[in-house]
Amino acid sequence: MAITDDTGGSGEASSHGDYDLIIVGAGPAGLSAGIYARRAGLSCVILEKGVPGGQVLTSPKIENYPGFQEIEGMKLMEVMAEHARAYVDIREGEEVIRVTRVDDRFELATTTGKFSSRAIILATGSYHRHLGVPGENRLSGRGVSYCATCDGFFFKKRAVVVVGGGNTALTDALYLHSIGCTVTIVHRRDAFRADKHLQDSISERGAEVLFDTVVDEIMGAEEVDAVKLRNVKTGAVDTKAVSGVFVAVGEVPSSQLAAELGVKMDPGGFVTVDMSFRTNVPYVYAAGDVAGGIRQIVAAVHGGAAAALSAFEDLAKPYFSRYSG
């Protein structure tokens, strides 16, 4: 079903138009926001710097989005983008360079021109820090993973290493241990910075921990079969046979636009939202990985929908009450 008219919105049929709502990012959060916004009658566009799909595109297999028992990440995003396109225009290759507030409008400068809107949803995502070692990119999705909750299950009862020393790394290790993996944690420092209760849980389970150790290479022809490890203090090197490498050395939210808008963020740079996915800045909402929480498709589609409905509610307020809160 294609929707060709804009009801109740202020958008004009212009290639660089003025909208009720602009959604930045076409991952699952942005796509869901687009569906909900248009169904609520808001004029709306999604600006995507690359192609729709976000980080999901890199997942060879997804089994935990309810309704799709097993699907390639790329395929799921194709289906979701097609669903969204029935409602909303997705402008690909349209990167937002700068956003400013001018009177009651946001003005967005992109790589191709200017857009403006009364409200913005930031669905800009995040990316995982990489180790930057040989084999990592080549074997990504073939044994190298950046999300235990997403991919751990594929490694059930096999030997894996988790790289990192923070809360995410240790939670990943517990998750993998829980599904029967033989887990080795590799950390470049001599102590974890994770919460004490996580460290205690790791001890309780007797997971192997290698401090002062780095991964120098990830090996395998078609799939990961080993990692090359090096002790940074002794210089000793070792090769360990594993099926999986879970890299948990940090996740970086794409929150530059949020910063420009003065949106409140946590120390890691993730945008702080309330249960309605409103930020502290009126008419600015955030959803998906940039807003923290569990980094899962289910969370993203919820965030996008809720943010769009919050935008609808806020924009429906009469003009005179809009600025008094």
Added chain:
Amino acid sequence: MAITDDTGGSGEASSHGDYDLIIVGAGPAGLSAGIYARRAGLSCVILEKGVPGGQVLTSPKIENYPGFQEIEGMKLMEVMAEHARAYVDIREGEEVIRVTRVDDRFELATTTGKFSSRAIILATGSYHRHLGVPGENRLSGRGVSYCATCDGFFFKKRAVVVVGGGNTALTDALYLHSIGCTVTIVHRRDAFRADKHLQDSISERGAEVLFDTVVDEIMGAEEVDAVKLRNVKTGAVDTKAVSGVFVAVGEVPSSQLAAELGVKMDPGGFVTVDMSFRTNVPYVYAAGDVAGGIRQIVAAVHGGAAAALSAFEDLAKPYFSRYSG
């Protein structure tokens, strides 16, 4: 893919067993929780008093769950239940009568026996108050709706009545107005109890408001084509041609078990949860409609997943820290 073994859990192959986690309710929230819990290695069962699907079963058509452009509610729930069954046992016709905390376990008495667990997810849903007038049940899903966000779009640019005078009713009316509906609000009292800004927005849009008025009958052969209205002060009756009747006279959460567990609720009886879907009671989580928020499938699948991951994290804590928080 069927998973036949329980890794890392304490569940035994028993018809009335002991589990890491019991999920009460097999709507989208409960089903999603089951998928995530089992993938995290928790032993788990879903107890459902009826059949899987929850309120979604009553929706003839769903267009806003990303990935399914148009699907019958019943069909979507079939697909989702099948997905969940690949991971977790769903016990249908198993109503939880009573839940008590005994030492470090919850004990649940059901219509057929007893279960116990270390953690509980309440995914018990809610139901909408009905008007209780002739035609309402017969035409439900055929013009009669209890959710404008879900169904409003099907009534684009047509004449509808919204019944009620609270925030939900007026928000529904604004939503329907935004998509080009001709909206009449019917309220049995002489004033709205909704927030002032919503009342102002309704005035600003010039939507018709009929105070002191009730719906006596919903009419139509196959689909709604009119409502019979009565002024409760003058007794005057009138028939109004409409395509849709949006009933917004209250939603009642199924929060009896939450009350037994001492879980904090809002004045409407909806369970209060944080962003991780934890309640104030340790090892008790809530997701889906019973936990308030937007009453949408996207919110339910997120809540279920997040609650299961929170349960996993809490249960992974070492024994000695489990009771000190």
